[in-house]
Amino acid sequence: MNNQVVATQSGLVRGSSAQGARRWLGIPYAQAARFTAPVAAPTWADVRDATVPGPQCPQMYGNAAKRARIAQPDFSEDCLTVNIYAPDDLGEDERLPVYVWIHGGAFVAGSGNSYDGSQLARDGRIIVVTINYRVGVLGFVNLGATLKSADIPSNLGLRDQIFALTWVRTNIAAFGGDPDRVTIGGQSAGSMSVSLLLHIPAARPLFQQAIMQSGAVSLIHSQAKSEAIGRQYAAALGAGGRDLGALQALNLHALFEAQAAVGAANPGTIPASPWLDGDLVPGTLAAIQEAQAAPVPLLAGATRDEVRLFELMPGDILPTSWSALETLLRGQLGVEQAQAILATYPRTKAGRRALASDLTFVMPTRHFADRHAAHSPTWFYRFDYAHPIAGATHGLDLTLTWPMHGLRAALARGGRMTGQRAALGQRMTRHIAHFVRHGGPEEDWPAYDAAQGQVKIFNLVDRVEARPDADRWRAWAGQDVGVGLVA
Template sequence: MTTRRTVLTGAAAIGASGLVSPGWAWAADRDAPVARTTSGPVIGARDRDISVFKGIRYGADTRLTRFAPPRKPEPWTRPVEALRYGHAAPQRSPTPDQDEDCLFLNVWTPGLDRARRPVMVWIHGGAYSNGSGSDAVTEGTRLARRSDVVVVSLNHRLNLFGYAYLARLAPGFEASGNAGQLDLVLALQWVRDNIANFGGDPNNVMVFGQSGGGAKIATLLATPAAEGLFHRAATMSGQQVTASGPINATRRTLAWLQILGLTAETAARVRELPTAKLLDAATAEDPILGYGGLYFGPVLDDRVLHRHPFYPDAAPQGLKVPMMIGNTKQETLGFVSGPDNSGLDWNRLPSRMTPSAMRIDIAPETVIAEYRRLYPNMTPDEVLIAATTAGRSWRGAVIEAEERAKAGAPAFVYQQDFAVPMRDGRRGAPHGSDIAFVFDNLDASSASKQPGAERMVAAFNGAFTAFARTGDPNHKGLPRWDRYTLPRRQTMVMDVEPQLVSDPRGSERQLFARVPYVQPGT
């Protein structure tokens, strides 16, 4: 399609159908969809029956306001093209098109009408450090078409740009530790104010996200500024039991400043330094964890975030929001596998179960002995994956589900058992393998040619879209899915033949419940 960057303005040209009037001299494709937003009109593209808008600006350029709360963009009058994804946040990953000016979102809709469809807002993963809303596996066309929903994805500030806590070091940085979360709040405000013009219902908004996206959602459930902006929440292998404390967050910031050659007295100079230099300095070893680069995530700053999301209980604010909590059975298959596992035997296994792998303070010998008792046929490699999944990834999800159950709030819990092939030839249900089933994007997944994959799409997609509509994931493609209660711990095991199981892996849960849990990074 041939277009120009802007088109002639004229309110009469945008009719109730959302199409460009034939009187507009702007493009060869005169059926291009146009939607109004509170900032100005935007022009999208057609993918058959789906209208697609990419790179809609929801926030002003953050290069001008580093570490500050986001601002709404300056309004425009001439329609602007929304045909390409916006910039991703700066990060140390191969994600393309990175820039600090990154507050953009994307919309896929079956119609620019008043149908009031459920709205599904995807928050990407990559911890709080990496990722974007433009990954092929989360492209929203098939989800919108299959389920008659409006899909939104977005970018926001990450890592130090979204979460470096400078508030205790210099004036003017009061919200810096949660700037990335405030970006999400601004995006959800955009949805509230604009999504009706894209055929969505602003009173029926579900946020859903995987890994870091799920953690961000758990944090939003305890964030006062986000209250009322979404009505359902679904997290996939992403949890946030506790936020970073202000003292530890300050220690991390000081370690970062030291690499930059700055001190507490000169901290304000971070506003002026090049993006790449700031990112490079964040590779310093974390002074709290003792491994990896510096962790930057939400901070209990008593300004934006006043309490931990799920400690000492589930934040009361979030109890009004129905929640779905999921995980995959072999979460760490892609994290702690690889060459180091080649020929792994029982003698070498304890050294592989390091704090960075298991993220919990328990003797590896104790864990290995219990797994060998529970599962005598497991190999050392299988024990490594099972134990690190249970201690590192799954534990937080269990805590969230238990706290919701104690409070009598709806929580529907799933576990994906359906196995997909890994690049190294192994099979399992690794971190992130459920995303393609929800979005119906098997072509972007290693599950594309797996027998039963289409059935998994029907199960997952049906559950998520039913939950978006009603707050209940039950649909005809699944057995009856009861909410999670204690002591039963009902969990939908997602496989070729889904089944509701009470307390799956209960012995593993009990093993790790002996040890106090501290959210990794906090």
């Protein structure tokens, strides 16, 4: 294989080498007009430059000043690209296992461009692929039902992810990857995407293993809720939202101002999220709970202090106050069951944070692992290493395995990079790479099942513990917390 020029089905791409890894960036895997399903990217005749990332998908996050981000030159609706990383010493006929990473960002933000896979590819000796997919109003709002229009497919962001996986299966061998040894992985909204892909029949032939970090079926909307939110978008857009043609003619700012308005009207609720459409995705939460996910090895886990990150961010992105948490639990589980759960948490700041973390990230991931372990090899972890300000917060585990940008990069810089902290990152990287290569982590991490509850605790000194926080786990038994946010 030439070190730089590779043939894809769409044309030749020229990459580069850096940090002991080859990289091909910004390769189109699809194209899509606004609010339409992805289709194959057009071919090109010349060698395409793949030395710089493609544009990020348009997105808006935060206050009015930050909403100006959608006008930046690195945002474009022509954003459906992949980035590929391989070890620099990859042999001509070598075929390595593949790790496809699905970024998080609450389904309204984020980019595969933010994750540099060079280190993981080099040290783990795997092929790493990061993808961009449509987010926010462009990817995860049910406008089709509101307009009574079959012209707008459901869950476009998920359809992008499946199209990217199809592209990987078709093209990755040219980059030194084995299309029959693909692991999908993600964190936060990316992990929730993985949990859905495990239940989507069209996606099942496209991967053989899965990694879920901090998220399962929890920030997902029911069909009814998706339609209610879609009506709010239609009201905010006025005549501009009356049909597909009008939506495609709108300025991006109008779409994202509508997203901001819907978000402001629904504090503690993500204004754009996958929904149970009964087409691509099963139509009810019960259907997901009762159906067996794809029978593949699964590595899953969460951080100890998930919601601390959201306390550092503007706005009510997730329910974190006592009143919001109590209202949500009582509305979804009933007063008696909600009280049993609430009684498990001390009425302190630490108790509130633990409840919010469990509701949103920890228990959905744990319940998913419980069900999955009944039929397929499963491993579970908890990340306890604490940042001096944010604790063991959401996404901090990523900073030790991926070079990061933005807020998480700032978190990564917090505290001194001691030898112990660096060694923790190396251990986590080894476990991930070992799982991608062999279908399981290294031997010092026992398999998980619902009865024994063996959990790997990552910290400066790792340990294995049976059912950590057992009282909280018992309180949530039989209560699949996804219902709390799906309604």
